[in-house]
Amino acid sequence: MIDRVNSPPEPYGNPVGNSAVETATLIVGAGQGIGLGFVQQMLKDDRPQRIYATYRNPQSELVTLDDSRLQCLPMDITEEAQIAAVIEKIRSEVKALHTVINCVGVLHDGTMQPEKSLRQINTEQLLRYFQVNSIGAVLLAKQVQPLLKHGDRAILATISAKVGSIGDNQLGGWYGYRASKAALNMLMKTTALEYKRTCPRAIVVNLHPGTTDTQLSQPFQRNVPPEKLFSVDRTVQQLLGVIAGLQESDSGEFFSWNGDRLPW
Numbered sequence: 001m002i003d004r005v006n007s008p009p010e011p012y013g014n015p016v017g018n019s020a021v022e023t024a025t026l027i028v029g030a031g032q033g034i035g036l037g038f039v040q041q042m043l044k045d046d047r048p049q050r051i052y053a054t055y056r057n058p059q060s061e062l063v064t065l066d067d068s069r070l071q072c073l074p075m076d077i078t079e080e081a082q083i084a085a086v087i088e089k090i091r092s093e094v095k096a097l098h099t100v101i102n103c104v105g106v107l108h109d110g111t112m113q114p115e116k117s118l119r120q121i122n123t124e125q126l127l128r129y130f131q132v133n134s135i136g137a138v139l140l141a142k143q144v145q146p147l148l149k150h151g152d153r154a155i156l157a158t159i160s161a162k163v164g165s166i167g168d169n170q171l172g173g174w175y176g177y178r179a180s181k182a183a184l185n186m187l188m189k190t191t192a193l194e195y196k197r198t199c200p201r202a203i204v205v206n207l208h209p210g211t212t213d214t215q216l217s218q219p220f221q222r223n224v225p226p227e228k229l230f231s232v233d234r235t236v237q238q239l240l241g242v243i244a245g246l247q248e249s250d251s252g253e254f255f256s257w258n259g260d261r262l263p264w
């Protein structure tokens with residue numbers, strides 16, 4: 001479990017002992033939900049920082065946020081060229097990123113619904129889950145690596161899901177989403193091991209946000225007790241608390257919103 005009491009209060013990975021230094025953060029998948037919540041929360045913090053945030057939908061609330069510290073960049077995580085273009089743009093402006101939080105994920109959309117049984121399995125839908133939830137994250141890890149190779153503490157956090165834990169799977173169902181999050185966890189664990197050599201101060205973690213009131217969970221909230229359904233603000237606060245408490249030895253781990261380690 002993360003020690004939040006004795007941990008440094010640096011959710012955004014500020015260079016230690018130098019709070020006047022401008023830090024740069026990238027929030028991926030910030031058009032709505034938890035990603036948008038991270039941006040809104042970070043803009044309330046008055047420490048000097050630069051925030052890059054990616055979105056797909058130009059009608060998103062994100063692009064209406066008016067703050068000189070924020071730059072919004074369009075990006076679909078399934079298109080590596082678009083990830084590379086975002087990173088290139090950031091590299092033209094800053095030498096380093098201190099925090100990267102990937103909030104991209106899909107559970108359902110206009111055409112796909114999570115599978116309740118094997119009868120509903122189809123190749124196209126499974127591939128879509130893997131493309132968005134797993135492959136996108138490792139393409140991001142590949143492209144962002146040069147910006148995390150520096151001497152300050154840095155974070156690469158990916159929002160995963162407890163249902164991606166193989167050890168914790170008691171209920172079944174949601175084949176594609178579960179499997180794509182399990183694959184995500186393995187891809188980021190493997191990234192953490194490579195980053196130990198290439199970006200030794202970068203801490204790579206997977207985070208479970210808890211059930212959070214967003215469009216992703218909306219159709220499945222009926223059986224969730226109110227105290228277990230977090231607002232986006234609460235989830236963001238909790239995850240920032242976990243991130244603040246991370247040590248280099250936590251790299252490669254899978255944490256829940258309360259700082260507990262989750263089984264793979």
Ligand SMILES: NC(=O)c1ccc[n+]([C@@H]2O[C@H](COP(=O)([O-])OP(=O)(O)OC[C@H]3O[C@@H](n4cnc5c(N)ncnc54)[C@H](OP(=O)(O)O)[C@@H]3O)[C@@H](O)[C@H]2O)c1
Pocket residue numbers: 029030031032033034035055056057075076077078103104105106132159160161162208209210211212213214215216217
């Ligand atoms: N809410 C929960 O209860 C819960 C529980 C466990 C885990 N999670 C995880 O938490 C993360 C955030 O989810 P959320 O609840 O905030 O859901 P959300 O409101 O639906 O947000 C998902 C984000 O992913 C983006 N996205 C989807 N496909 C994309 C693509 N191909 N390229 C780029 N961005 C893409 C969406 O962009 P658009 O706005 O353009 O669609 C949106 O910004 C996800 O990884 C989810 O699996 C959520």
